Amino acid sequence: FAVVDLIRAKRDGTPLNDDQIRWLIRAYTDGAVAEEQMSALAMAIFFNGLTPAELATWTRAMIDTGERMDFSGLSRPTADKHSTGGVGDKITLPLAPLVAACGVAVPQLSGRGLGHTGGTLDKLEAIGGWRASLSNAELFAQLEDVGAVISAAGAGLAPADKKLYALRDVTGTVESIPLIASSIMSKKIAEGTGALVLDVKVGSGAFMKDEASARELASTMVELGRAAGVNTVALLTDMATPLGRSVGNALEVAESVEVLAGGGPADVVELTLALAREMLAAAGVAADPEHALASGAAMDVWRSMISAQGGDPDAALPRARETEQVRADRDGVVTGLDALGVGVAAWRLGAGRTRKEDPVQAGAGIEIHARPGDRVAAGDPVLTLHTDTPERFAPALADLSGAIAIGDAAPHPRPVVIDRI
């Protein structure tokens, strides 16, 4: 095929056939299709979308560029969770050991943060000695012995997506429903999980700012998963406000450990339990996650999981060198705390990175003392900002201007879980 003909076809709204798509993805992965050509095609897809048939073939072609893992030899069924990304979203940390404590193996291949959303691996690396990279043999052994693994996806999984995602990131073509759906689902299907629960975020701190697009993304991914034989469900969950009371790497690990110890913020506990119930049901296991949390069984798996990857679950977590408080400017009730503002500020303080190769600060981030619905008096602390680099307080405070709303009447409580798809 001549690539330029395929680009013109997609530009003019003509669907590509299966052979054309398979050839294109293969040739791009091998370097025979140039970055500028794929970039033009990604923009054509951004504007014209993909038909369901094109999307299915596109996803399958991305999977076929790499290895497919197979967990059918394990003694337990497998289930995984994927979040489309949010602020304060540490749910994977308590969830993976909780579900494992209920008898389902959790192969959680995770990523790092880019931009204002955090990355699970960055959070766990706040624990001294913890190792994100495991060989496939180590991953299988840990899944069998401990039941839960949170690790980096190896280079062998959907290599087409690694290349394409990096290209989309710098060409303004991330925010396309078929491109996001095929990117996420190619990795999850190649990973070989038997069941998959998608946490599709909606709100200012999410990719999808409005409910209609979040619903469309959720149902597109659920269809791709089911068509590939993965038992897939999606929850639509709120990301207008950060989850819990901490944003940042070590701060979120500490909050996750509180949840595993039977405490923690109500919204984090509620979402962890809701996702655990969905994962257990999708894997066909009848168990009560609330009991596994209360009995300490989930905490036991957490400790084994961290130790198995070289971390010390009892080590003190790093703290940032400097803190600064943001205080209420009047008496009243917090009516809004904007997820995007808080996420960008935490990123600016050093919790996230601008370029893939940047380091993150383990201790940087934001503690939230007052959430929507909480009553405050003028001068009460609403947020504590943490960083090793105090020159970042001023830009972080600028990101937060307008992020905190205080009014007279309590806001209508927002549900954490908006819908199930």
Ligand code: URA
């Ligand atoms: N996460 C992914 O893995 N891919 C996307 O395209 C967007 C979010």
